[in-house]
Amino acid sequence: MRALAILFTLLAPAWAAAAPCPVAGVGLPALPALSQAVQRGSVTIVALGSSSTAGAGASEPGRTYPALLEGRLRAAWPGVAVRVVNAGRSGETSSEMVARIGRDVLPERPDLVIWQAGGNEALRGREPAEFAAVMRVGLELLAGLPVVLMDNQRSPRMAERGALFDAELARLGLPVFRRSVAMGAWGADGAALVHGDALHLNDRGYECLAGELALALAEASWQPGAVVARTRP
Numbered sequence: 001m002r003a004l005a006i007l008f009t010l011l012a013p014a015w016a017a018a019a020p021c022p023v024a025g026v027g028l029p030a031l032p033a034l035s036q037a038v039q040r041g042s043v044t045i046v047a048l049g050s051s052s053t054a055g056a057g058a059s060e061p062g063r064t065y066p067a068l069l070e071g072r073l074r075a076a077w078p079g080v081a082v083r084v085v086n087a088g089r090s091g092e093t094s095s096e097m098v099a100r101i102g103r104d105v106l107p108e109r110p111d112l113v114i115w116q117a118g119g120n121e122a123l124r125g126r127e128p129a130e131f132a133a134v135m136r137v138g139l140e141l142l143a144g145l146p147v148v149l150m151d152n153q154r155s156p157r158m159a160e161r162g163a164l165f166d167a168e169l170a171r172l173g174l175p176v177f178r179r180s181v182a183m184g185a186w187g188a189d190g191a192a193l194v195h196g197d198a199l200h201l202n203d204r205g206y207e208c209l210a211g212e213l214a215l216a217l218a219e220a221s222w223q224p225g226a227v228v229a230r231t232r233p
Contacts, residue, residue, distance in 0.1 A: 053088025
């Protein structure tokens with residue numbers, strides 16, 4: 001194993017349930033642009049998406065995954081100014097997200113865009129190929145920016161149809177943070193992380209998601225010279 005660059009622990013907050021968040025170990029490939037931003041001492045990430053980015057199911061804005069991710073990354077990268085912009089809008093499809101890239105994403109001059117999409121298309125019976133075509137238009141608008149895609153959550157209302165859209169995301173040729181794999185690894189514990197609407201995550205679910213994603217990003221921004229210590233939260 002290679003040495004890793006950042007001392008990083010995943011600790012559950014005081015308000016969370018006593019049991020630790022499962023650590024699935026969902027990784028990402030190296031992200032050189034993110035690594036360079038960390039070295040510069042300033043990182044801006046835009047989280048683009050729909051309701052599960054906006055935070056449906058969370059009890060307050062500070063418990064959405066982007067807000068929690070910001071805190072986790074500040075802990076992972078001491079001394080680095082980290083800003084995670086929540087550009088999630090509940091109910092949106094990918095075409096609606098594409099329409100506001102010029103307004104909500106590009107002006108932030110992000111070092112990384114995390115784009116969660118496909119859930120509303122799956123729920124509304126849209127065609128996966130149509131979804132993929134819209135995503136390609138959006139990625140053209142984001143050309144030159146590092147992008148990580150996020151696939152769909154696993155929950156009763158999403159069932160198997162979400163996997164069809166996840167397959168289209170994988171064909172776009174960009175890194176995909178596999179939220180579905182993380183939730184699958186959580187197993188029976190995953191049910192305790194889903195909101196009562198049987199679709200979105202709850203507070204603890206978003207905390208576990210933020211921890212998993214923060215670990216993946218910390219490792220993807222690896223720099224030689226130190227060791228990452230992983231602990232279960």
